[in-house]
Amino acid sequence: MKLLEEKIRSEGKALSETVLKVDGFINHQVDPVLMSEIGKTLASYYKDKGITKVFTIESSGIAPAVYTAMELGVPMVILKKQTSKILTGDVFQTNITSFTKGTSYELTLSQNYIQPDDVVLVIDDFLANGEAATGATRLVEMGGARIAGIAILIEKAFQRGRKRLEDNGYEVRSLARVSKLGRGLIEFTEADL
Ligand code: G4P
Ligand code: NA
Ligand code: NA
Numbered sequence: 001m002k003l004l005e006e007k008i009r010s011e012g013k014a015l016s017e018t019v020l021k022v023d024g025f026i027n028h029q030v031d032p033v034l035m036s037e038i039g040k041t042l043a044s045y046y047k048d049k050g051i052t053k054v055f056t057i058e059s060s061g062i063a064p065a066v067y068t069a070m071e072l073g074v075p076m077v078i079l080k081k082q083t084s085k086i087l088t089g090d091v092f093q094t095n096i097t098s099f100t101k102g103t104s105y106e107l108t109l110s111q112n113y114i115q116p117d118d119v120v121l122v123i124d125d126f127l128a129n130g131e132a133a134t135g136a137t138r139l140v141e142m143g144g145a146r147i148a149g150i151a152i153l154i155e156k157a158f159q160r161g162r163k164r165l166e167d168n169g170y171e172v173r174s175l176a177r178v179s180k181l182g183r184g185l186i187e188f189t190e191a192d193l
Helices: 002-011 023-027 032-046 062-072 131-142 161-167
Strands: 053-057 076-082 091-098 103-110 119-127 146-156 172-182 185-189
Touching: 002 023, 002 032, 002 146, 002 172, 002 185, 032 062, 032 119, 032 146, 032 172, 053 062, 053 131, 062 076, 062 119, 076 131, 091 131, 103 131, 119 131, 119 161, 131 146, 131 161, 146 161, 161 172
Parallel strands: 053 076, 053 119, 119 146, 146 172
Antiparallel strands: 076 103, 091 103, 172 185
């Protein structure tokens, strides 16, 4: 997606060989015009795939997910990050350990918001090693539902997240694919959408 690539080129900052800062339009301040365009782009790709719900992981996936859900005319569900296990039986939970952030949490989904006949599109801001996205797929499977695809705003193509998701049978579609980062350097490879 040209608009997202341009935004990353002009306002993104590579802090190291692995970390891209996009605080000014995705992770802290949010650009609603960009998010709305992302929603339209994703909805036009996924519109005939029978999607019944858009899932995202709090917090930075929420903005693109809500615009996409609005375009598709389906609800958006936020997978919550809880610090500990919930002992009542009405949630699905799975442990996520982020290599990128060095943190661990229980990704949580109320059983009220997934049904076996759901067809789910998962949206997230970054794909690095794919811990978070893989956790989201586990929760959808616990609910007995199907994943139509995984859509990512910024894929770090030099990390293993895409391969891991594809090896598990999921289709990944990224709007921007960063092939190399370095201080002051951001290189792209061709995106999917
Ligand atoms: P992991 O397996 O290496 O942990 O990668 P994963 O793709 O699960 O990402 C873990 C968290 O780190 C995610 O945020 C993701 O958005 C963020 N992240 C990964 N690489 C980068 C990067 O280069 N730049 C930025 N800004 N973030 C990155 P999260 O913990 O889910 O939090 P939130 O931002 O959605 O609230
Ligand atoms: Na995220
Ligand atoms: Na993030």
